[in-house]
Amino acid sequence: MGVAKGWEGVVLKLLRGKDFTFTVTGAEQVTEHYRRVHLSDGGLLAAAGESLHPTMWVRVWFESEGKPHQRAYTLVDPDPAAGTFTLEFALHDGVASRWARDAKPGDTIDATVHGTGFTAPAPAPERLLVIGDAASLPAINSLLDAFPQTPATIWLETQHDSDAGLPVRVDAARHEVRRVRRGGSALVEEVKAQLPALIDDPASAYVWLACDTTTTRTLTAYLRKELALPKQRVNGLGYWRAA
Known part of the structure; x- marks a missing residue:
């Protein structure tokens, strides 16, 4: 039986969100705090057709104490021919993480597709400038896959x-990963100190960032106001809220 989706589900349905049921086919523990769940898509990828795009995400429904909760997750390695994909979870104390820890073959989960989209930057950037964390890693990998020749x-x-064992899909010849330990404003400070040197022309630079909401807002404002990047050259998404 699917999760009763409450008022959020009603709103998504009014906005023409499409519902699907996914079935777990397997799971693997990538690190102590990162888990991968493999799923059959319930017809999602066939329905998506040509609209399947990099960083595509779905709203997945979880139930806790009789109440519905929805979380957004990026499709990892979608295979339209096989009708399969993977979801990856940065584990913490939450309803989605609890579901992922317990997921086993045959389990089902409902999802709604609505509002997802991606516009490739034009002109294409000479270098991708990407800022994120474990929660946005699936989208980061999807973005890197979409630009296979771009540093x-x-x-x-x-x-x-x-x-250190997170599955970052990097090619040492083209990609540089700068790891920043979470704490205070460390990420914001590192980016502000290092990123300007990598921008020759604000009009042709491209920055994709997806962190907690506060960090995303702070860095987006910095990129737009202080570095003068045009709106279309900054893709900022607040993936989660710090407690």
Whole structure:
């Protein structure tokens, strides 16, 4: 039986969100705090057709104490021919993480597709400038996959020692990962100190960032106001709220 989605589900349905049911086919523990769950797509990828795009995400529904909760997750390695994909979870104390820890083959989970999109920067950037953390790592990897020949510098905020084993899809010849330990404003300070040297022309630079809401807002304002990057050259997404 699917999760009763409450008022959020009603709103998404009014906005023409499409519902699907995914089935777990397997799971693997990547690190102590990062888990990968493999799923069959319930017809999602066939329905998406040509609209399947880099960083595509779905709203997944979880139930806790009889109440519905929705969280957004990026599709990892979607295979339309097989009708499969993977979701990756940065584990913490929450309803989605509890579900991921317990997921086993045959389990089902409901999801709604609405509002996802990606516009490739034009002109194409000479270098991707990417800022994120474990929660946005699936989207970061999807972005790197979408630009296979483009160099990239990635600032990756980490929290645990085991984050050294996070599955960052980098090619040492083209990609540089700068890991920043989470704490206070460390990520903001590192980016402000290092990123300007990598921008020759604000009009052709491209920055993709997805961190906690506060960090994303702070860095987006910095990029737009202080570094003068045009709106279309900054893609900022607040993935989660710090407690």
